Amino acid sequence: MSQLSYVSKQVKDLKPSGIRRFFDLAAQMEDVISLGVGEPDFVTPWNFIEQSFHALEQGYTSYTENAGMIELRREISAYLNRNYYLMYDPSEQVIVSVGASQAIDLALRAVIDPGDEVIVVEPSFVAYVPTVKLAGGIPVTIQTKAENAFKLKPEEIEEAITPKTKAILLCNPNNPTGTFLLQEELEPLASVIKKHDLLVLSDEIYAELTYDDDYTSFPSITGMKERTILISGFSKAFAMTGWRLGYAAGPAELIAAMVKIHQYTMMCAPTMAQHAALEALKNGRQSVKDMFESYKQRRNFIVSSLNEIGLTCPHPGGAFYAFPSIEATGLTSNEFAEHLLQEEQVAVVPGNVFGANGEGYIRCSYATSIKQLDEAMKRMKRFVEKRM
C-alpha cells in the first residue's frame, strides 16, 4: 500500500514549486554565488535582536492575544499612518501574523467560498496560486505584458472578471519583476475594481523598498480602504525573514474573520518575534534607511551591468529584484538558469516559475554584497558572450 493514497487529492494536484527543484540543484554545488535569494543579505539589526533577548529574559515566553500584542498593533497602526496616511484602529482592524504569507492565507480563507475566483497577476510570487487553491478558490491569472514593463492595466482586469470573481491579489512593488505602480497607474485599476465590487488583497511587503518615486498604499486611494486588506510584514525592509512576522490591516469584519481562523490554527504569532518587531517600529528607522540606500545602489549597479552584458533590463522601481530578458541568448529560462549554474556557479531563478509570461526572463536578486554582485556579473558576462 502506498502512503500517497492518504494524501488529499487537492494537495496531490498542486504543482511543486519550480523554485524547489532549482534549490536542490544549487544546494549540491560549491562556490555558488546566489542571486536566487528572495530575502535580504543583511542580518537583522542588532537592537531588534537584543530587544528580543531582553523580552525572553523578562519571561515573555507565553502566548499573546490572538491578534497580536496590542502595543505592537498600535505601533503598526501608527507606522501605517506615518508612512501612508492610513487610519486603522489597532484594536479591531489590525492582525499580527506569522509572516505576510500567513496573512495572505488567512485573508484568502476568510473570504473564499468554494468556486470563487481570485485574480492573480503574473509573473507573481509563487505562493499566490497554490494558496488560492488550498483555500478552495479558483485562481484566474492575468499575464501582464513585457511591452508594458509588466504593469497591470485596467482593461486586463476587465477581461479577467467573470460573475464568480470575488477578489484580486495585487503585489506592489512586484516580486519577481520589481515593477512599481504609481498612484496614477493604480487609480484606473481602482475604478475597475470598484465598478465590479471586488475585494483587494494588497501585498505591500516591498513598499519600503521603492527607489525613485513616492509610494501609494492601495487602501489610501479614495474608495479602496473599505474593500482592501493590506498585507505586509517585517521580512524585507526590516531584514527579519526568519522571525516570521507579518500583519494585515483592513475593515474590522474582515480582520475579525481572519482572527477567527488564526485563533484555531495558529493561536498567535511568536512572542519573541513580536517584541523584536516592536523595537523595529519604534527604533528601526535609521537601519531601514541605511539598508534602503544600499539596495538602491546595488539596483543601479546590477541594472546597468545586465544591460551592458546584453540582457535587456528595464529599471525596476522597487523590491530587490531585476528581471532581465534573456531572449538574446536564444535559451529558455530553464536552460539559461541551469547552464549558468553548471558553467559559472551563479544561481538565478528562471522567470517561468512565476508564471507563463515569465518565460524568456530570469529573476536576479540584488540583495547580495557589491563584491559578490560584481563577480556574478563577470561570470554572467562570460556566459552570455559565448552565446551571442
Add this chain to the structure above:
Amino acid sequence: MKGIEVELLKLIENNANLEVEKIAKLLGKSIDEIQELIDRLEKKKVILGYSTLIDWAKVLDVEEVTAMVDVKVTPARGVGFDKVAERIYRFPEVKAVYLMSGAYDLSVSVKGNTMTEIGHFISEKLSTLDSVLSTTTHFVLKRYKHDGIILQDSDEDDKRIVVSP
C-alpha cells in the same frame, strides 16, 4: 552638501578601495562625473586621505601599544585649548587628540612599540608641557571594534538558503 556627495562619501568611507567605475555604476552617474566629484572633495579637504584598517595584533613580528591619555590643561587667553592641543598633536606618536567635556580636557591617543616607549613620551614630553596640569594613562589591552569595524573573527558566512521565493 548635495545628496549624491553624501552618498559617495559614505560609500568610500566604508571602502576606500572601491574603483571609480563601480562607484559610478552604484550611484547611477558617469565615471567622469564621479572622478570630478572626488577631485573636488579632495581639493576642498572633505576627503583627507585613504587609509587601510589593519589588525596589527595578527601581524606577529610587529608589536604595537596604544594608550589613551586623559590630559588636564590650562587654557591660554585668546587661543583657548587650541594652542596646547597643537603642541600635543604635532608629535608623531600622537594619533588622535580630542577636546572633551567632563572631568578632563584633552583625550590623547598615543601609539608606540612598547609600554616603555609610551611611558617615556608621556613623562618626558607630554606631562612636562607648561600648560599640562596632569595626565592619566590607560593602556589598550584588546581592540574589539575600531571605527565601526568589528575586529573579532566571527562567522560572517551567508546563512541564507541558496534559492528562495
